Each structure stands twice: as C-alpha cells, then as structure tokens.
Amino acid sequence: MPKRVFIKTFGCQMNVYDSARMADTLRPYGYIVADTSNDADLVILNTCHIREKAAEKVYSELGTIRRLKVAKTRRGGRMIVAVAGCVAQAEGDEIMRRAPCVDLVVGPQSYHRLPGLVARAQHDGDTHLLDTSFPAEPKFDFLPEASAPGGVTAFLTVQEGCDKFCSFCVVPYTRGAEYSRPVAQILEEARGFLSNGVREITLLGQNVNAYHGRGPGGREWRLGELIRSLAEFSGLERIRYTTSHPHDVDDALVAAHREVAQLMPFLHLPVQSGSDRVLARMNRLHTADDYRRIVERLRSARPDLALSTDLIVGHPGETDGDFQKTLEFVGEIGFAQAFSFKYSPRPGTPAASAEEQVPGAVKTERLAALQLLLTRQQRDFNSAFVGRTLLLLLEKPGRYEGQLIGRSPYLQSVHIPASADRIGEIVPALILSASVNSLAGSLAAVETG
Numbered sequence: 001m002p003k004r005v006f007i008k009t010f011g012c013q014m015n016v017y018d019s020a021r022m023a024d025t026l027r028p029y030g031y032i033v034a035d036t037s038n039d040a041d042l043v044i045l046n047t048c049h050i051r052e053k054a055a056e057k058v059y060s061e062l063g064t065i066r067r068l069k070v071a072k073t074r075r076g077g078r079m080i081v082a083v084a085g086c087v088a089q090a091e092g093d094e095i096m097r098r099a100p101c102v103d104l105v106v107g108p109q110s111y112h113r114l115p116g117l118v119a120r121a122q123h124d125g126d127t128h129l130l131d132t133s134f135p136a137e138p139k140f141d142f143l144p145e146a147s148a149p150g151g152v153t154a155f156l157t158v159q160e161g162c163d164k165f166c167s168f169c170v171v172p173y174t175r176g177a178e179y180s181r182p183v184a185q186i187l188e189e190a191r192g193f194l195s196n197g198v199r200e201i202t203l204l205g206q207n208v209n210a211y212h213g214r215g216p217g218g219r220e221w222r223l224g225e226l227i228r229s230l231a232e233f234s235g236l237e238r239i240r241y242t243t244s245h246p247h248d249v250d251d252a253l254v255a256a257h258r259e260v261a262q263l264m265p266f267l268h269l270p271v272q273s274g275s276d277r278v279l280a281r282m283n284r285l286h287t288a289d290d291y292r293r294i295v296e297r298l299r300s301a302r303p304d305l306a307l308s309t310d311l312i313v314g315h316p317g318e319t320d321g322d323f324q325k326t327l328e329f330v331g332e333i334g335f336a337q338a339f340s341f342k343y344s345p346r347p348g349t350p351a352a353s354a355e356e357q358v359p360g361a362v363k364t365e366r367l368a369a370l371q372l373l374l375t376r377q378q379r380d381f382n383s384a385f386v387g388r389t390l391l392l393l394l395e396k397p398g399r400y401e402g403q404l405i406g407r408s409p410y411l412q413s414v415h416i417p418a419s420a421d422r423i424g425e426i427v428p429a430l431i432l433s434a435s436v437n438s439l440a441g442s443l444a445a446v447e448t449g
C-alpha cells in the first residue's frame, strides 16, 4: 500500500520548487502526495526564514501536527515529522529541543538525502536526525527526474544560494554559497516539462542573474545565453526569471530582453531603498543611480517593460530624509508592483546588531505611506489596460462556472469567460475593467499584442 506524504510549503517559489523535488525523491520509495496532514505517514514542513515570525509560524504548525501524530499513534499507526527549508537550516537544534514530535530536520542543500533519513526514522526507529550540512556534492546531481508540474506553467531552479551578503538577509547563511546548475541538466528538465504540456517556465534563483553554468564545449553561459537557448524549444511560449540583482544585469541579459520574444516584458528587480546612504549600509553593491541606468538600458531594449521590486523601510540608520528619497524613487521609476516590508532583524545578520535601530512606530508609519503610493501606482498601471487587448495564457478555472484565469505578459491575473478545455491556450483578451489586484476581460477576435 502506498505511503502518504503531506508537504506544507512556506515562502517563495523556490520553496514551491523544492517541495515538488522532495516529493520526487520520495516517490520511488512508495510515497504519494497527500492533500492533508490528517493520517499522513510523513509530514514535511518546508519552511521560510525571510519574513518576521517565520519560526513562530513553524512552531505553531508543529503544535497541530503533534496532535495528529499522537492521534495516529493511538490508532496503532506511525507519523514521521520532518522540518525542511531555511528555518530548519538556521534553527535545527532549537527545533529538535522545542518540538520533540519532530523526527528529522533537513536543510535546503541536503534534501536529496531525505529518503535515507526517512528510512532511518521508519525502520531503525531513529529520531532526532539532523542534516543541515552544506554537502560538497550538489543535490541536483542526486535528485530523480523532475515530475510534470501538472499545469501549464512551471518553476525551474537554475541557481541557488548567494554570495552578496546584504546586511539584512539570511539567505547566504541558510542556502549557502552561490551555485549554478549545469546547462545540460536545466535544458533536460525544461524539455521534460514541455513534453507534459508546460508553456511557460520561470527560471528561479535566489540571485538568478548571477547564473554562470557550464555550457556546451565547457564554455560558461550566463543567464542571457540560457534564456536564448530555451527560447529555441518548440512549445515554450513564455519565459520569466526571478529574483534578480541589479549588480548582475549584464549586456547579454539586456540583449535577451531586446531579442527574445518569449522573454516576458515584466521584471522583478529588487532595489530595497532609494537612498544611497541606506543602500551602502545594506551592502547592496549598487546606488540609486546605478539602478536608474540599468532600468534605462532595459527600457531602451524593451520599451514595454514593466518593473516590480522589493522595498524595506526602517533599515537601521534610515532617516526621514532617506525614506523620502525612497518615495521619490518609487514614483520616478514608476514600479507597476512591489513587495514592501518593515525591516525586522534576522539573528546572525550584520544589520541585526547595528546601532540606530528605527523605532517600530516609525517603521509602521513609513510602510503605510509607501504602500499608499505603491497601491496607487499598481491601480494606475492596471487601469491603463482597460480598453486594450492583452495576450493571456489561460492557466486555471476561475471562481465561477465558465470562468478562467489567464496571465497577462505582466503577470496580472485576468478573469475571462471561457471553457476549461481552453486551458493552456494563449488568447487575445479585451480588458474591460481593472482593480488593484486583477483585471477582467473577454475573448477578443484579433490579436493586437
């Protein structure tokens, strides 16, 4: 009888990808993916450490899992509980100490060893298994072939880890040094996705445009070359990549935006602050002017390009003047979308122990002002499409009967009346209305782009 694994994913798309790969590693050992943790034989929490209170969320979830585990034991069964991901990496020992229901903890770079750890927990009765090492062998070399994503869009991790060490960020400590997968491995995975009906691939990496994989003939390929190569695959209609760093936007990538039609004109390019003083304190390796120049180059290559970004308010040392510069910068670049957060200290990062921490009330006030501006810009961006035609990739059923949700080139969700058999098609839609978070439209007769 197959065993059931329930995987709960917290955080970013990279964790979504990792969870799918964890399921891939377990499938040959008889595990099928379950929709709920009730009665699962194995529960994995794939955690994220980027946002505040991440660890608290994990402990609270573990409280629920513990009750399910006790109930299953009473029925004569066995539930193995695993914690994976960045909280596991950062707080493995603490998790073991505070949550005795956890049998094993595995870091983001060692989850290819999951089947062995699960077997030890299951057959040898070992508990308190901890593997948060950064193995010399890249895990991708040991993972089985990625299974079909089950939709028309797919994430594909091409790069992991980061060497940038921004003052506020835990990624270099939890995911380790920058690593790029070999070109051949990526192309093979993409081919597999396409043969299963995928039409859009988002290339993932913590610092995706730092990609530098070994290409044919041993030559080093950067992200721009990888995108060009993928664009030659028949059936791949759309390519995206995230998350990028301004410092690594090179000429080949700008040229890819100019010349590769499948590369969508929507780019997530985190800036974090509009003040050079704060950017220097953040160790961001770019100034506001550098960012302006990059955006100019990208927009001259692809005039219809829209940008989203990440912003942090209240980094240690941020003054009212610095914050004002961020507001002005946001307006000047005209971001179509953004993720904005109050700075919150991550233990072990340089900013956590910096002096001049900004009081909580000031951070709250600044975030509210910034989000007001961002919401207005996002609404204006969406409203500008009313009366125009956009090409949509029809992705999934909407909330109502006879409705589908499609994605525009700018990643906007667009609700349109259409039958489910059209999922996977790219269709022109006339946009009839817009709100901050989505658009509504109807199928249009002519493609106008």
Ligand code: SF4
Pocket: 162, 163, 164, 165, 166, 169, 170, 171, 172, 206, 207, 245
């Ligand atoms: S570049 Fe991104 S992932 Fe790397 S340290 Fe900075 S914020 Fe973190």
